[in-house]
Amino acid sequence: MVFDNSIPEWNLDSFYCPDSENLKLDLAALEDKRLAFESKRSLVSEGRKPSKEQFLDLIKELEDLSRLSQLLCCYASLYFASDTSNPKAQSFSEAMDEKMAVLDNSVIFFELWWKELDQESADELIKAAPLYDYWLKRTRAFKIHTLTEAEEKIINLKNATGSSALINLYDTITNGYRFKSAFLSDQSEREMTREELISYVRSSDPAHRQGAYQEFYRVYAQGGPLLGRIYQTLVRDWNVEKVVLRSYQSARGVRDKTNDLRPETVESLLRVCKEKGPSVFGRYFKAKAKALGLKALRRYDLYAPLNGQAETWSFKEAMAEVESAFDQFDLEFGQLAKRVLNEGRLGAQPRPGKAGGAFCASSVPNQTPWVLTNYCGYRHDVFTLAHELGHAVHSLMAKDLNLFHFHSALPLAETASTFGEMLLAKRFLDRGLTGRARDDLIFHLLDDAYATVGRQAFFSLFETKAHQMTVSGATWEDLNQAYYQNLQTQFGDSLVLSEDFCWEWVSIPHFFHTPFYVYAYSFGQLLVYSLWRLYEREGPDFYPRFKAVLARGGSQGPEAIVKEAGLGPLDDDFWLSGFEYIEQMLNLIER
Numbered sequence: 001m002v003f004d005n006s007i008p009e010w011n012l013d014s015f016y017c018p019d020s021e022n023l024k025l026d027l028a029a030l031e032d033k034r035l036a037f038e039s040k041r042s043l044v045s046e047g048r049k050p051s052k053e054q055f056l057d058l059i060k061e062l063e064d065l066s067r068l069s070q071l072l073c074c075y076a077s078l079y080f081a082s083d084t085s086n087p088k089a090q091s092f093s094e095a096m097d098e099k100m101a102v103l104d105n106s107v108i109f110f111e112l113w114w115k116e117l118d119q120e121s122a123d124e125l126i127k128a129a130p131l132y133d134y135w136l137k138r139t140r141a142f143k144i145h146t147l148t149e150a151e152e153k154i155i156n157l158k159n160a161t162g163s164s165a166l167i168n169l170y171d172t173i174t175n176g177y178r179f180k181s182a183f184l185s186d187q188s189e190r191e192m193t194r195e196e197l198i199s200y201v202r203s204s205d206p207a208h209r210q211g212a213y214q215e216f217y218r219v220y221a222q223g224g225p226l227l228g229r230i231y232q233t234l235v236r237d238w239n240v241e242k243v244v245l246r247s248y249q250s251a252r253g254v255r256d257k258t259n260d261l262r263p264e265t266v267e268s269l270l271r272v273c274k275e276k277g278p279s280v281f282g283r284y285f286k287a288k289a290k291a292l293g294l295k296a297l298r299r300y301d302l303y304a305p306l307n308g309q310a311e312t313w314s315f316k317e318a319m320a321e322v323e324s325a326f327d328q329f330d331l332e333f334g335q336l337a338k339r340v341l342n343e344g345r346l347g348a349q350p351r352p353g354k355a356g357g358a359f360c361a362s363s364v365p366n367q368t369p370w371v372l373t374n375y376c377g378y379r380h381d382v383f384t385l386a387h388e389l390g391h392a393v394h395s396l397m398a399k400d401l402n403l404f405h406f407h408s409a410l411p412l413a414e415t416a417s418t419f420g421e422m423l424l425a426k427r428f429l430d431r432g433l434t435g436r437a438r439d440d441l442i443f444h445l446l447d448d449a450y451a452t453v454g455r456q457a458f459f460s461l462f463e464t465k466a467h468q469m470t471v472s473g474a475t476w477e478d479l480n481q482a483y484y485q486n487l488q489t490q491f492g493d494s495l496v497l498s499e500d501f502c503w504e505w506v507s508i509p510h511f512f513h514t515p516f517y518v519y520a521y522s523f524g525q526l527l528v529y530s531l532w533r534l535y536e537r538e539g540p541d542f543y544p545r546f547k548a549v550l551a552r553g554g555s556q557g558p559e560a561i562v563k564e565a566g567l568g569p570l571d572d573d574f575w576l577s578g579f580e581y582i583e584q585m586l587n588l589i590e591r
């Protein structure tokens with residue numbers, strides 16, 4: 001590993017200092033603003049209606065209050081991420097959580113009143129606040145799924161001991177799982193955590209990859225019947241609450257609406273993934289088998305490394321690569337990314353106690369985001385840098401929006417970050433890499449494409465089926481079978497599947513925590529591939545249209561934003577052009 005001494009670390013002092021006068025003043029200001037807003041309740045209670053001026057003032061006051069609370073929460077989370085073992089950071093973060101709960105209760109009256117208001121009065125008031133149009137209409141769009149205040153309270157109270165308790169139970173059970181190291185024949189037996197065990201599926205030793213998966217599913221199969229029943233209870237609860245009581249069109253329709261996507265659009269995405277995925281990724285699995293020197297790829301070998309040269313980059317070199325890749329696309333794109341580093345907001349040093357992984361925190365408009373990574377010099381660290389700085393560019397481009405329109409909806413949230421990674425990949429490939437180094441990079445891109453597009457889309461197809469089957473009385477054994485069939489459809493004869501994988505579905509936390517979340521991954525990735533194809537065709541003309549997507553943040557639904565930028569419609573052809581990008585990659589390695 002190559003280290004230079006110039007890996008930057010962010011300086012949170014320019015945000016707040018712990019116990020500083022500044023921080024105390026802002027916390028006091030937050031409390032004052034909360035009480036002031038709460039006192040406005042009389043403007044809308046007992047059938048009263050605010051004037052247009054009063055309405056606009058209320059919105060601005062709520063925005064101002066939310067802005068300050070989000071800044072303080074952002075600071076609390078960054079302070080904690082800087083040093084997770086610092087008890088002061090921990091207690092500050094907990095104190096902020098409590099303040100937020102109180103704050104939510106103080107302002108909820110506005111949203112409830114707004115949803116209940118008659119359409120004519122609402123239309124009039126929306127005209128008085130045109131800049132907040134989308135947010136105001138979106139909030140009201142959920143009115144038909146909102147129950148009475150008393151019913152909402154009962155659901156909230158009962159959820160704490162019902163579905164939320166079941167999700168906690170699932171987490172507690174699975175977090176408690178320990179795995180045996182017996183498959184590593186050279187070591188004495190010991191217990192491993194899930195993370196430790198799973199790292200062996202990327203081992204260069206085929207026996208270790210197989211052993212890790214078998215041990216993983218041995219443990220999940222033991223708990224499987226119980227986890228399966230927890231899952232089915234959650235599914236029935238979802239159906240009773242969302243479909244029966246709240247009148248959503250379907251189980252998945254709940255998520256479609258939250259994502260502001262038409263069901264037809266999601267169906268088009270999943271249809272194309274189902275039709276195209278098995279053949280395109282099938283080619284990939286065969287190419288990978290060949291590159292690994294295997295007769296056939298086993299499911300166990302899916303993430304096997306190619307063992308290309310483990311090249312490393314100093315931080316300075318890595319940053320120069322990312323900057324050049326962004327600059328080549330557009331100077332503004334590069335300029336905005338550089339702001340993060342220049343303003344001391346990039347924390348890249350790997351330090352004990354610091355939060356793992358990487359993120360970009362952009363809490364409010366017109367503020368340079370804070371980016372955390374743990375830079376160790378490997379290629380994947382350079383890509384992480386491009387990814388997180390892409391997020392930062394996205395939020396800097398949306399700087400002129402109001403707070404309620406600032407954050408993109410989930411399906412668009414990864415647009416600039418994924419695009420940033422592709423710009424970096426292009427830079428590396430353009431350099432004329434050859435042999436193992438080139439193949440290694442392309443296999444890395446295809447691994448990502450499979451994990452994000454193919455795998456997640458088939459998860460989503462299973463999820464829809466599992467909800468339908470459960471509501472019609474299927475057992476967990478039926479779901480096991482359905483999951484295995486889903487895998488068979490996905491892989492066909494392109495790799496060797498083994499029965500252990502029929503338990504995979506009980507090991508996917510998203511299925512339990514956030515039903516129907518996973519298709520957003522396929523959506524985001526294919527969208528970017530498809531945009532990339534346009535960029536290849538249009539060259540510099542593409543940038544303004546891409547920028548138009550980013551600058552709209554969450555001020556419209558994803559489909560409207562893409563369409564307005566002249567980049568849609570999101571139909572079968574659009575998704576198919578995303579697959580064409582994956583096929584281009586395949587053509588590079590199938591020789």
Ligand SMILES: [Zn+2]
Nearest residue numbers: 387391414417
């Ligand atoms: Zn991301």
